[in-house]
Amino acid sequence: MKFRTLSLKTIVLTSVFSLSYGGLVNAEQNVQAQMMAKIAADNAKQKKDEWRTVALENMVLLTLPHGEVVIELAPQFSPKHVQQFSRLIQSGHYDGNKFYRVIDGFVAQAGPEYNSRVDRQVPLLALEGEWATDKDWSFTLVQSPDLFAEQTGFKDGFAIAHNVSEQKAWLAHCPGVVAMARGNDADSGSSHFYITIGQAPRYLDRIMSIFGRVIYGMQHVQALTRTAAIEGDKAVDSQQHTPIVSMKMMSDVAPEKQIHLQVKNTDSALFATKLAERLARKSAFFFKQPPQVLDVCQTPVLTRRIDG
Template sequence: MKMKSLALACSLVLFASASSFSQTQDSQWRKLDPENTVLMTLPQGKVVIELAPQFAPNHVKQFKTLVKKGFYDGEKFYRVIDGFVAQGGPEDASEKDKSVAPLKIEGDFAVDNKWSFTLVQNNDLFAPQTGFKDGFALGYSPKEQKAWLLHCPGVIAMARENEPDTATSHFYIPNGQAPRYLDRIMTVFGRVVYGMNHVQSITRTSVIEGATEVDKKDYTPMVKVQLMTDVPVAQRLNLEVKNTEHPTYAEKLAERKQRDHTFFYKKPPQVLDICQTPVGVRIAQ
């Protein structure tokens, strides 16, 4: 492998082992696993969600079980706030809502000294380090040896009550600024990889003071929510995402920090906000 310098390799990519490193060189793109991909159909179009069982296994398992039952079909986004989140699920305190068992929070997870990720930034405002693992933005504390998924726009997380272990089926998607103050106290279990423009157009239910309330009949429904494996092959959206473990991805991050384009006649600080560092997506050929 050719790298610009040994320093770049050491500072931007932490490698678990020589064997895992060699595996990352196979491709700069990876295909989504249809077993862990969800197709959400909204009135305005299709949204594809990649689930993260490697980081939040119990939440993903419960979400997939509910999806396969058609639990979310016809349910609405009932709490939609500009610059914050779009939250949906069954009506609070309904029999349907009560039928789902609460989950133990999976706000962060322990890692060992062999764990690796692609570093983006040291001394982030909310975490000692930020980076990517399997395309997901995460925070990492070397001191604690713990990592956690971040509340970047487009992630999907479970809503809960005040107590930490009370999440059931209601979920939310940040649709504006990154509410990073929710990191580690909520469970992020996936992310939107396609159709974020449709998420952004979900009807706002929160209005400014003095405005007419939005009628519940105008709330945006989830027409259908399916595992991609349950979608007829001809109707599937087969996507690939950038492989954030590939060595060229670390090189791209380093170049992005430099801001060498002539447009930047005044250089900004060499800082990367991980939530403004999107992971590329393309339709598989």
């Protein structure tokens, strides 16, 4: 029985991928070859599935004086915001804008001069804060319950919160999300946007429109000049506010300057396995087991460059 040469690891993999054992006993050699091929294909698929390539059309290159930042847009969740944001970028709307509200531990917000002609002419957007789910809707579960939702998880790399009882899901305000600022009216966002730079302000979930997340260069967002001084400290001169050198759709960037990225495929079986490992904390470093809890906003979704 050459099957015995299959390692335990291989057997486990076949089990994970529900490979059928039917018909193997009769034509042993032939079927074993087929099985090995299937395992190899499954492994290759799993390997391929570990990373998801982000389309150039779905990435924004935000160039700051001190570094490059890449935002992945989320048209599958907030189509109207992505459409308007993309058009504004292509019109050069944001070039030269400043990060005029950067509060340590909270948000970095940018946009054109408030109430200027260019500011006023941008159409207002209806809120895209949540969407309806049905029984066929799925995501990769991370935590249930969470402080602010019945469930949290990931879909397409984005942190999601979900209330099964309401059949509503929404993008969660984890660090690095990109969302539209607004006035008191729910439907008053237009072009001013913010990036979260501190502990997740989850109380903003569902009442703001998140439409992207930083997938590269977050350290440069963290290094933006703060605009709010504490009491007793000298005020920050508005001349010091960090400008946006340029903002371009990655598909409009000259090929030699494009940044090509992959992010972990959060919808893969492998990612789910990694989540389970993260939850278990089996490393010897954990001399005592932490609670079996994961904060979705503290769970990394890695990025890698593939243009090197």
